[in-house]
Amino acid sequence: MIAIIDYDAGNIKSVEKALLHLGEEVCVTRDAQTILHAEKVILPGVGAFGDAMNKLNSYGLTDVVKEVATRNIPLLGICLGLQLLFEYSEESEGVEGLGILRGEVVRIPDQEGLKIPHIGWNSLKYPNEGRLFKGIPEESYVYFVHSYYLKAKEKEIVTATTEYSTLIHASVEKGNVFACQFHPEKSSETGLQILRNFVKIGREE
Secondary structure, eight states, X not given: OEEEEOSSOSOHHHHHHHHHHTTOOEEEEOOHHHHHTSSEEEEOOOSOHHHXXXXXXXXXXXXXXXXXXXXXXXXXXETHHHHHTSSEETTSTTOBOOOSSOEEEEEOOOOTTOOSSEEEEEEOBOSSOOXXXXXXXXXXXXXXXXXXXXXXXXXXXXXXXXXXXXXXXEEEEXXXXXXXXXXXXXXXXXXXXXXXXXXXXXXXX
């Protein structure tokens, strides 16, 4: 069973629908024991960094997500879910992130001719091999919606990048922790293959 963490942060239904399409058993929940006994866990999210951390704290989920990471349960952060895994974001000064991974989230620099938020399809490059991208060729397109982007401190965990005004760390993997700035659940067949690769982790190893 795959647990999708419900903390009122949006895009849950689209993630659930994509996983059901892949034939997976899915549970949308904020129950700690259900999450900690799941085969895999997904932390979705759209919206503001500070609001999301407040919701995770208010539902008592902050320590639960950290425990998922330490228990070696495969964990996938999507969009805002990626950002929350890191230490802090310029979007919400003074708010600590989960700190599961090292890095900062900063605003996409203004550039003439480019709109912020960045909304649309961008191609990926792979600076390091990533299990999420098995069977997916470089330059494949995925769908982004964001105004802030990740600068990971550990470059070796960055498995996909894209260019939009600057170099964006679009996906990371470290141990059992995975994250995508883009929305695989809205990225057509490429996105479904990324989710398929995630759900296969541990089943064939």
